[in-house]
Amino acid sequence: QGLTPLTTALGWIPNAEYAGLWVALERGYFAQEGIEGLYTPGGPNAPGVLVQLAAGQADFAGGDWVPLLEARARGNDFIVLGCNFPTSPAAIMSMGDAPVLTPADLVGKRILSQLPADANTLNFVLDKAGIAGDFELVATGFSPEPLLAGDGDAYMAYATNQPITFENMGLVEGKDFHVTLFSDLGYTVPGAPIVASRAFVQENRALVVGYLRALLRGWIENGKDPAFGATLAVEKYGADFGLDLDQQIRQSTLGQPLISAKEGLGPFWFDPALVESVIAPVAAASGIEQPVLADELVDLTPLQEALASL
Amino acid sequence: MAGLTSLPTRLRRLKRSCAQRAPALIGIGLFCLAWQLIGSYRLAGLTWPPLSVVIGYLVDPDHHRLLTRAASTTLRAVALGYLIGAGIGLFLALAVRLFRPARAGIDTFVALIHVTPAIALAPVFMILMHRDAIPVAICALAVTYLIYVAATSGLDGAKRHHIDLFAVMGARPWQRFWLLERPTALPAIASGLKLAIPVAFMGTIVGEWFGAARGLGLLMVSGMQNFQIPMLWAAVLLTTLTSLVLYALMGLVERAVERRFA
Amino acid sequence: MPDIPQTECREAIALRAAGKAFALDDGGSVVALDGIDISIREGEFVAILGPSGCGKSTVLRLVAGLETATSGTVHIEGRAPAELAAHHRLGVAFQDHALLPWLSVSDNVALPFRVARKPVARDTIARLIALVGLSGFENARPSQLSGGMRQRASIARALALDPDVLLLDEPFGALDAVTRRHMNIELQRIWSARTLTTVLVTHSVEEALFLADRIIVMTGRPGRVLRDVAVPFARPRTPEALRTAQFHAMVDDLTRALEPQG
Amino acid sequence: MPDIPQTECREAIALRAAGKAFALDDGGSVVALDGIDISIREGEFVAILGPSGCGKSTVLRLVAGLETATSGTVHIEGRAPAELAAHHRLGVAFQDHALLPWLSVSDNVALPFRVARKPVARDTIARLIALVGLSGFENARPSQLSGGMRQRASIARALALDPDVLLLDEPFGALDAVTRRHMNIELQRIWSARTLTTVLVTHSVEEALFLADRIIVMTGRPGRVLRDVAVPFARPRTPEALRTAQFHAMVDDLTRALEPQG
Amino acid sequence: MNRLVPFLSRYWAVLLLVVVWHAWVTLGDLNSIVLPAPLPVLADVVTHPALYLTNAAQTMATALAGVAIGVLLGAFVAILAWASRLLAGLLTPLGLIFSSVPIVALIPILARVLGYDISTVVAIVAVSAFFPTFVFTGAGLRDLPRATDDLFKVLGATPWGRLRHLVLPATVPNVMISLRLTVPEGVLAAILAEFLMGRSGLGFMFREAASRFAMERALGTSLVVTLAAVLFFTLAHRAERAVKARWS
Numbered sequence A: 001q002g003l004t005p006l007t008t009a010l011g012w013i014p015n016a017e018y019a020g021l022w023v024a025l026e027r028g029y030f031a032q033e034g035i036e037g038l039y040t041p042g043g044p045n046a047p048g049v050l051v052q053l054a055a056g057q058a059d060f061a062g063g064d065w066v067p068l069l070e071a072r073a074r075g076n077d078f079i080v081l082g083c084n085f086p087t088s089p090a091a092i093m094s095m096g097d098a099p100v101l102t103p104a105d106l107v108g109k110r111i112l113s114q115l116p117a118d119a120n121t122l123n124f125v126l127d128k129a130g131i132a133g134d135f136e137l138v139a140t141g142f143s144p145e146p147l148l149a150g151d152g153d154a155y156m157a158y159a160t161n162q163p164i165t166f167e168n169m170g171l172v173e174g175k176d177f178h179v180t181l182f183s184d185l186g187y188t189v190p191g192a193p194i195v196a197s198r199a200f201v202q203e204n205r206a207l208v209v210g211y212l213r214a215l216l217r218g219w220i221e222n223g224k225d226p227a228f229g230a231t232l233a234v235e236k237y238g239a240d241f242g243l244d245l246d247q248q249i250r251q252s253t254l255g256q257p258l259i260s261a262k263e264g265l266g267p268f269w270f271d272p273a274l275v276e277s278v279i280a281p282v283a284a285a286s287g288i289e290q291p292v293l294a295d296e297l298v299d300l301t302p303l304q305e306a307l308a309s310l
Numbered sequence B: 001m002a003g004l005t006s007l008p009t010r011l012r013r014l015k016r017s018c019a020q021r022a023p024a025l026i027g028i029g030l031f032c033l034a035w036q037l038i039g040s041y042r043l044a045g046l047t048w049p050p051l052s053v054v055i056g057y058l059v060d061p062d063h064h065r066l067l068t069r070a071a072s073t074t075l076r077a078v079a080l081g082y083l084i085g086a087g088i089g090l091f092l093a094l095a096v097r098l099f100r101p102a103r104a105g106i107d108t109f110v111a112l113i114h115v116t117p118a119i120a121l122a123p124v125f126m127i128l129m130h131r132d133a134i135p136v137a138i139c140a141l142a143v144t145y146l147i148y149v150a151a152t153s154g155l156d157g158a159k160r161h162h163i164d165l166f167a168v169m170g171a172r173p174w175q176r177f178w179l180l181e182r183p184t185a186l187p188a189i190a191s192g193l194k195l196a197i198p199v200a201f202m203g204t205i206v207g208e209w210f211g212a213a214r215g216l217g218l219l220m221v222s223g224m225q226n227f228q229i230p231m232l233w234a235a236v237l238l239t240t241l242t243s244l245v246l247y248a249l250m251g252l253v254e255r256a257v258e259r260r261f262a
Numbered sequence C, D: 001m002p003d004i005p006q007t008e009c010r011e012a013i014a015l016r017a018a019g020k021a022f023a024l025d026d027g028g029s030v031v032a033l034d035g036i037d038i039s040i041r042e043g044e045f046v047a048i049l050g051p052s053g054c055g056k057s058t059v060l061r062l063v064a065g066l067e068t069a070t071s072g073t074v075h076i077e078g079r080a081p082a083e084l085a086a087h088h089r090l091g092v093a094f095q096d097h098a099l100l101p102w103l104s105v106s107d108n109v110a111l112p113f114r115v116a117r118k119p120v121a122r123d124t125i126a127r128l129i130a131l132v133g134l135s136g137f138e139n140a141r142p143s144q145l146s147g148g149m150r151q152r153a154s155i156a157r158a159l160a161l162d163p164d165v166l167l168l169d170e171p172f173g174a175l176d177a178v179t180r181r182h183m184n185i186e187l188q189r190i191w192s193a194r195t196l197t198t199v200l201v202t203h204s205v206e207e208a209l210f211l212a213d214r215i216i217v218m219t220g221r222p223g224r225v226l227r228d229v230a231v232p233f234a235r236p237r238t239p240e241a242l243r244t245a246q247f248h249a250m251v252d253d254l255t256r257a258l259e260p261q262g
Numbered sequence E: 001m002n003r004l005v006p007f008l009s010r011y012w013a014v015l016l017l018v019v020v021w022h023a024w025v026t027l028g029d030l031n032s033i034v035l036p037a038p039l040p041v042l043a044d045v046v047t048h049p050a051l052y053l054t055n056a057a058q059t060m061a062t063a064l065a066g067v068a069i070g071v072l073l074g075a076f077v078a079i080l081a082w083a084s085r086l087l088a089g090l091l092t093p094l095g096l097i098f099s100s101v102p103i104v105a106l107i108p109i110l111a112r113v114l115g116y117d118i119s120t121v122v123a124i125v126a127v128s129a130f131f132p133t134f135v136f137t138g139a140g141l142r143d144l145p146r147a148t149d150d151l152f153k154v155l156g157a158t159p160w161g162r163l164r165h166l167v168l169p170a171t172v173p174n175v176m177i178s179l180r181l182t183v184p185e186g187v188l189a190a191i192l193a194e195f196l197m198g199r200s201g202l203g204f205m206f207r208e209a210a211s212r213f214a215m216e217r218a219l220g221t222s223l224v225v226t227l228a229a230v231l232f233f234t235l236a237h238r239a240e241r242a243v244k245a246r247w248s
């Protein structure tokens, strides 16, 4: 009844990675803002979320930095309103007997990766640490097994995902294996930027603020009981994905602290200066010629408004 | 007399048909055993679970709702895509047979559509249709190609002396098609329809990865990403079993057609 | 027929300096026919004799419009042979029977009706099947027939639509003498009842003399017309006519003509 | 041959009360042969005559081990016919030539060598191809041959391995009289040079009398042995032998035997 | 002019598609990260010939190797299945299972056994080509001309002799159908495998380009893939026709 439908294109399957979204939907936080909260599930082969945004099929997208810059270079005036995981879950997993804990540990390692662009990230880490050295990138799939089997020395992972697989095998983090966040290696790029088109934000500012407020409330609520969002994912929003409750609770628990940066105004907030200091060099390495400027790319004012009104 | 012989004859037929099925059953049995052993001894790694674990997942009542919802969604998409694809494939094969100048162009076109990687077309699909229709569309594309190739090859298979016969009878192209080429092609088309069963499942599953709301393909993706290996293989096994049953049914059709037309 | 002045009769089939060469795989070619001139009047019955491989079937295929002459022309009623076929006025019994394996005998015989989109004359078909001695085998499929029975079925099919031009390529080759004689007599009866231009390829000099108005003898490769002999016997011809001295003399003469020239 | 006492010769082929019924699609059956007793001595040349469809080919197929009798027994040298075939001692020329379409004439004739895993005797093959008058067509494929040429190629193939038992099913049906006579004479020559048990199905009473030691006349369906006639002419037989009064009398007698019984 | 007619007769439908594509992009004002226009895609291909060629060569070689293995294996297994009912019972479900398991699920297993390299990609292509060949060759084997079958019985052919001289040649036309069916399929499987686990080849190139919205490059690789597959298809079709002429 008079709710404005707003669609979020998810970059991944509807699991506990979006615990706060489920809580917000379930508790009616969106409805309270006059918003009908809709979402489209993603997956490894689903069309990119930014494509959906460009095609007008979504209003918000859980994007990624380099594709976002590419999309902007192609005439899409997309902006970042905040980051779902200001501390990125991107991490590197290694085994207990050959831990990768510092940039120097990367040198000479065979690194299992699912994405070709990972090379740029690793190079940035080495450059920033001033280490001259090389590593070998080994293509791999969804399974962290090759790491276990010794096909590689380290595995590019999501801290909220593959480590749980190892835990479920009875391996103990910190002993049998290690998870090192990229932010701890100096690559402090905030993860999962929330993207929308500038025109949309300008025309619907109140709604955008309402959207962010609802989402923030969902995540804050989930922080009180990470099992809640996980249960919602398993039983309702991701019911057709056969999710495992224990694993999802663990994922929700691991993800929850990542929604805020170490020092910041609150959840989703990140330091725009990172755009020029960390994102720009990686973007340049990826072949993006346009200058990457924070005040063109980032507009945190709606987020600040939402945070202030909480 | 006929009434007296029919019962023993029927029994003999039954026995024979059981005897014919036996090797297939033994085959499946051996395969299951191999699956179990490779899984138990981790001969093929962690992503190959023992069969018993997969079956355990399948029979667990906690999973029934999930599995039936997924399977019925996938099956519906497979059925729809298969019918649409077979229809279009047969129609195109017929069309180029009756209007020969179109043959080369359609050949190239069908091959082109088929081989254009679905991943590249994902945005196009997304704009053209609802996400839940994408599995049907990709399934139909794959089936169309297969049936088109099988049917055109079959239609090309008429013997020269039969073609000559139709020429001297003054047959029109469509009569030659209907009375000669169609019966000649039926065995190949039947083979194509049989082979199209697993292809239709594959197409649908891949299509589901483009963001469908539910289906066996989603369970596979989800199982992979969360390392729920038993669920992954339960979805695969369910797909395979359904496909196997339908394949066997089409095999019967194929045999009947071969007996009748070869 | 011989007492009608020739000029009154229209020319039905005309081969003028017709030649045919077949391309071979290795790029070479075989000259099958060379400068064939044959003119057949409407209603005339012409038999072609000649050594195996001399091009008799090729002549028939040219007349049926199944091959095109590499030199010279072939016309039926002044037009291209294919036109006659298009009007379903051509009956052909091929050297190899060319029955459709998936149709029963009666459906094979009924095929020309279906192609001509005429109502299937069940009684005509039954009569033709009886004529060729296949009553009782109406529902048998070609694979269930003996060689001679297949050949007979294909003769019945050639006659089905009561054609104006009948081309018979050794139709009795697989028949025993008795069946053959019976069929010869039947064919004569059909032929006397109406104007039917017929070309018969045969190996039997007796048969040619018994049936034909005119006999063309061909030479071995490349095929040329060696002799063109009018048959002087009055019609209707009875089997007794086969025992006259004139008949025997002509048999001997033609047989000698068939001997390879030194 | 007739002057050798019968008891001294070993029996080569024996059909005892052999019967054959074929099952039809509709559940009924056709009795093709009924209580056939035929005994053929080693080296004997037997011709089979009979109306079209009487079961001559079926007798040959029983002897070749291609069908099993539904009643009675069939033996060659006291053993199952298949054993002879397994030792590559059987030569068969089928009524339909059964040439492999993808092989050239010479490769088709060489096939028995390959199958028997014997070195291909190039000169034997060349000799056989010349014998059947196909020199110059060694590299032609069956589709490039005339009907009679195909039949001749299949005769050459039947002779390739110099078999002990030769089964010929109307091998000369598509041949003109001259080629046929030439082949008859050649066959007689081959046959006189060695002990070769031969069964020939033919429609020509003259041919049977010219070639055979004994002629078996069969009745129409169901096939039974009607007459078993020894041929009294001394060997070697010349074409002149065909002109004696005794020959003509026997031709007439056998021809009458073939007439349908009233 | 007389070159144009055959060209048009073969490519009219494709040209039509390109025209529709172009019209859609320009009239529908589609965003280039959704779908670029055909011309820029073509331009990217022609201005980077070396890049495309080297990757295409690799993909095509992989695809051909895989298809060759798959077709040979498929025909071989079809013959085994034809020779023995037991083997048929064993192999048919096995082949079907392999063909019904999504490639993505197979990759970790194959990679475990074969390693994360080109041999796994080849194996995946082979798996995709195997089953259609198995089915079509099997159908051809059941359809041997009766007369020739009889011939081999009276020649006393051993099973091997029958296989070698009758069965193998007789199945060639059907193997050719399988080839037409599987060769484009093989290219697809190759790029899918490269997409999922490769470090080079057109599939990898596509993924790399698509992940950074270089849509001209991504669709350029698709275009090259498509051209390669159509080329293979056309060649296979020609071969099929030539074989058919030879075989009848």
Ligand SMILES: Nc1ncnc2c1ncn2[C@@H]1O[C@H](COP(=O)(O)OP(=O)(O)OP(=O)(O)O)[C@@H](O)[C@H]1O
Residues within 6 Å of the ligand: C022, C023, C024, C030, C031, C032, C050, C051, C052, C053, C054, C055, C056, C057, C058, C059, C095, C221, D143, D144, D145, D146, D147, D148, D149, D174, D176
């Ligand atoms: N399609 C073809 N390709 C090549 N050569 C051919 C073809 N058809 C026929 N020939 C050749 O043409 C010649 C004449 O063949 P045709 O079939 O007309 O002979 P025929 O007189 O009917 O012989 P027969 O009495 O044996 O049937 C033969 O030498 C044959 O080899």
Ligand SMILES: Nc1ncnc2c1ncn2[C@@H]1O[C@H](COP(=O)(O)OP(=O)(O)OP(=O)(O)O)[C@@H](O)[C@H]1O
Residues within 6 Å of the ligand: C143, C144, C145, C146, C147, C148, C149, C174, C176, D022, D023, D024, D030, D031, D032, D050, D051, D052, D053, D054, D055, D056, D057, D058, D059, D095, D221
């Ligand atoms: N496979 C079969 N199925 C059913 N009936 C058959 C089959 N083969 C032969 N027959 C029947 O058996 C009978 C004898 O056939 P066969 O071929 O032996 O005759 P034939 O004497 O060789 O005749 P022809 O001289 O015409 O070749 C025929 O009536 C035929 O219809």
Ligand SMILES: Cc1ncc(C[n+]2csc(CCO)c2C)c(N)n1
Residues within 6 Å of the ligand: A011, A012, A017, A062, A090, A091, A114, A115, A118, A156, A157, A158, A161, A192
């Ligand atoms: C939003 C989102 N995107 C991708 C993944 C999948 N993923 C899991 S681990 C990994 C490798 C990181 O280098 C990737 C891409 C996810 N789980 N969530």
Ligand SMILES: [Mg+2]
Residues within 6 Å of the ligand: C056, C057, C058, C095, C169, D146, D147, D148
């Ligand atoms: Mg001929």
Ligand SMILES: [Mg+2]
Residues within 6 Å of the ligand: C146, C147, C148, D056, D057, D058, D095, D169
């Ligand atoms: Mg016969």
